[in-house]
């Protein structure tokens with residue numbers, strides 16, 4: 481059975497959850513609260529990058545974007561869909577490169593949008609530029625089993 485790791489937002493316990501049982505609202509092994517996971521992209525900043533990406537169990541898709549970039553705006557609804565369809569499996573994070581220039585500087589990107597894929601805090605892929613949804617999902621699946 482395929483499992484993913486979910487961090488309990490209440491107590492911080494890392495829980496291994498069977499993917500096929502998501503709809504049963506699995507509970508935290510430690511504090512017994514129902515595990516929740518984001519269904520929409522979350523804003524990643526210098527303040528939460530470590531917690532939400534580096535120390536986050538499982539898969540994180542990180543989008544570096546700018547509100548003045550047309551392709552970024554085109555990518556936004558695609559990322560919304562991925563966050564919703566793969567809730568609990570892929571956490572989608574977004575860094576606004578205009579708001580977070582120090583954090584953005586750590587990535588050494590040449591332009592936006594730029595996408596980074598992490599698994600258990602380790603970078604496992606990066607790609608630059610806009611991609612249609614199918615291509616983006618295929619790219620993720622080429623890096624890691626979903």
Ligand SMILES: [Zn+2]
Pocket residue numbers: 488489490491492493508509510511512513
């Ligand atoms: Zn808990």
